[in-house]
Amino acid sequence: MKKLSLMLSLIVVLAVVNYIIPNPVMIFYMNEFMFDSTGWKLELHPSGPGEELSLNGWFLTSKTDTAYFNDEIYLDGAHYTVITQDSLQKQLEIDPIYDTLTLYSDEGIFYMDRLYFGNASAYSAPTPKTGQSISLRIYSDGYWQQYFYYLDNTPTIGFENDTLNVKGNIDGYVTDSLNNPLEGVKVIYGYVEVPQNGFQPVYIETNSLGYFSYYDFSIFKTLRFEKEGYFSPDTSVQIWPDSTVTINIKMSLIVGITEIISPTVNNFTLTQNFPNPFNSSTTFIYFLPEEEQVExxxxxxxxxxxxxxxKGYQNKGEYKVNWNADNLASGIYFYELKTKKQKISKKCLLLK
Structure with missing residues (x-):
């Protein structure tokens, strides 16, 4: 695996698999880890510049064990040092299913680096399968440093990391509650920082069949699905290298808007919802005195x-809104009617 030279803009994933570290830059040591027929192998490589570093007095811990390094083991930024059981003063027991490896310096007070594996979650890598390794990726935009661990189907313990056999697909279909395909659903997989505009979503969209396909490193990923008037909870999946994970998403309709043929008012109006308090769904009415953009x-x-x-353009007239709040918790909410010229809001109470 060769070290990635591609510099990316700041992307913060929804599942927080990417950890953001402000300057000064943090140094990482555990670059790659795997199990094989001989036991386990840990590749150490300082991520930052520095002189040769002796591991005399340094030690590794797992959840249940501790072992010190042998003397005369050195690290530097030019080499990838492979640690095995033979590199330690005693055998270090590591659970191949679920464990935490921690690297301590000779002071033994603060740890230098830590690697979690065994759970597919935002804070750890899954258990590597036979022939796979857990590898580190770091990139920076000059102000922020990001990193995550991913799975690699072609480990190169002792050499630089590359991007071969490390990515996989998530694909699937998005439909409504009646299994009709939803086109134009935003599948949000991260956020990018835009000057003067803050963080903006990075996304792909479903096609006319409701289909989407997303390709990324083999990490634990959270996707958010957004379409006006619809709701679906965030979905988290583990991406596997050289594989496709298929997920089918069903979005529920949260609002229905119908025009009232015989308006009862003729000025900009928003009524109080009824019933109020309400359980799950409620209704309110508004009137537009002229055609305009509405939110x-x-x-x-x-x-x-x-x-x-x-959000869209509507003609002059009176409209009835049926709002389904099944996905919201009990509490006080404010619904707002907004145009370019004016806005009105009302308070409502959801009780479940």
Missing amino acids: INVYDEKGELIQRLF
């Missing part, structure tokens, strides 16, 4: 946007 948003008590029920 209907829902906020929590903190003023944070929770749902965008509608």
Whole structure:
């Protein structure tokens, strides 16, 4: 695996598999780890510049054991040092299914590096299969440093990391509750920092069949599915190298808007929802005195946007909104009718 030279913009994944470390740059040591027929192998390689470093007095721990390094083992930024049982003063017991490896310096107070494996989660790598390794990837945009661990089907213990056989696919179909395909669903897989605009989503969209396909490193990934008027919880999956994981997503309709043929008012109006308090679903009515761009948003008590029920162009008229809040917790919410010229909001209470 050769070290990646591609410099990427800052991307923060939803599942927090990428850890963000502000300057000063943190130094990593455990670059690759695997089990094989001889036991286990750990590749040590300092990620930052520095002079030759002696491991005299340094030690490794697992969840159940501790072992010190033999004398005369050195690290430097130009070489990839392979550690095995023979590199330690005693056998170090490592659980091949689930464990945590921690590297300590001779001071033994603060750890220098740590690797979790055995759970497919945001904070650890899954258990590597036979022939696979857990590998480290680091990249920086100059202000922030990011890293994550991924699986590699072609380990190169003792050499630089590369990108061969390390990526896989997530694909699937997105439908509504009646199994109709949903086109134009945003499949959000990360966020990028844009100057003056903060963090913006990075996404692909479903096609006319509701199909999507996403290709990435073999990491634990969280995807968010967004389409106005619909809801689906975030979905987390483990990507496996040279493999495809298929997930099918069903999105529930959270809002239905119908035009009232015989309006009862003629000015910009938003009614109180009914029933209120409500359980799961409620209704409110609004009137537009002229055709214009409209937004209907829902906020929590903190003023944070929770749902965008509608955004689009509408003709003059009266409209009835049926809002399904099944996916929200009990509490106080504010729904808002907004145009370029004015806005109105009302408070409502959801009780479950």
